[in-house]
Amino acid sequence: MISPSRRPRRLRQSDAVRRQVREVRVHPNDLILPLFVREGVSEPIDISSMPGVQQHSLDSLRRAVDEAAGLGVGGVMLFGVPETRDAVGSGATDPNGILNVAAGVLADEFGDAIVVQTDLCLDEFTDHGHCGVLDAAGRVDNDATLERYDAMAIAQADAGAAMLGMSGMMDGQVASARAALDAAGHTDVAIVAYSAKYASAFYGPFREAVDSQLQGDRRTYQLDPANRREGMREALIDIDEGADVVMVKPAGSYLDVLADVAAESIVPVWAYQVSGEYAMIEAAAANGWIDRDRAIAESITSIRRAGADAVLTYYASELARTLNLQAGTGVSAAHGRVDAR
Structure with a gap:
């Protein structure tokens, strides 16, 4: 019998050895928590397709952000759910609109502890559910939408948002918003470009979360999943x-795209573990088909492994708590970075 000359299993023999040679680590600061804030409610409302996730009131939003900041989560991304909508998404640029009000509250209370980010897109605010304004033929008008985005960017920056998540997938949106922000004196407000945002089936639960009014689909402006x-x-x-940051969305089914972008980008690269990815883990775990905790950690670790510098995930606070507990028992790495196991 010939003994193998190469034995990679030597580096898998114990938990201590595996930690020592681990290539990818997850830290709470690498996580960003998406949050939904709903106008006109005094208590949070459960989202049925996303167990454990809620549409927040302003008070419950404060509590969620306070918890996330205390756990060391790096940022929050806010989505607004307004009471009324119209064809041009007027609520998105109203200083008293729910998203701008919430951004201001969080920036004032938590801006030094966590990065307050806001979704810059019209879909939550339009009565047709599209990410832009429509022309006479019912098509999304790219250049007219840019004007609305510019106004949104200024409104969100005025409210106190530190980073603006441009998720609408209009051509030229970053250049247009950057010029508008700079002209308004908001040169320090950063832009997160949802650059590779695909027309995905995995957004389904999100539609419930924002009470989407979408008619039709978004395939004329979001990317073809085959590309x-x-x-x-x-x-x-x-x-x-x-763009100060670029994003790939969804994350789990587009790890190849994420790896491509991470290999070439000169700015930070983020990825969004979207609502459908969350819902699939929850459903499978509820049926006893997978180990929930391991699936959460593995899914987020794989996104980091593919090249994401940070991950937007509805598990951000939960995973941060787990990582902190591991660190508290001595399961930690150099510079305080702990393993997502």
Whole structure:
């Protein structure tokens, strides 16, 4: 019998050895928590397709952000759910609109402890549910939408948002918003470009979360799931237009695109573990088909492994708590970074 000359299993023999040679680690600061705030409610409302996730009142939003900040979560991304909508999404630019009010509250109370980010898109605020304004033929008018985005950018920056998540997938949106922000004196407000945002089936539960009024689909402006190179192209365009961060969304089914973008990007690269990915883990775990805690950690670790510098995930606070507990028992790595196991 010939003994193998190469034995990779030597580095898998104990938990201590595995931790020592681990290539990817997750820290609470690498996590960003998406949150929904609903106008006109005094108590949080459960989202049936996303067990454990809620539409928040302003008070419960404060509590959720206070918890996240205390756990060391890096940021929160806010989505607004208004009481009324119209064709141009007027509530998105209203200083008294729910998203701008919430951003101001959080910036004042938690801005030094956690990065307050706001979703910059019209879909939550329009009565047709599209990410832009429509022309006479019912098509999304790219250039007219840019004007609304510019106004949204200024409104959100005025409210106190530190980073603006441009998720609408309009051509030229980053360059247009950057120019508008700079002209308004908001040169320090950063832009997170949802560069490679695909027309995905995995957004389904999100539609419930924001009470979407969508009619039709978004395939004329979000990317075709079959296209890998196009995701890279979009990211490079956004970087050239001045994006401070670029995003791949969804994360789990687009790890190849994420790896491509991470290999080429000169700015931070983030990825969004979307509502459908969350819902699938929850459903499978509820049926006893998977180990929930391991699936959460593995899914987020794989996104980091593919190249994401940070991950938007509805599990951000929960996973941060687990990581902190591990660190408290001595399961930690150099510089305080702990393993998502």
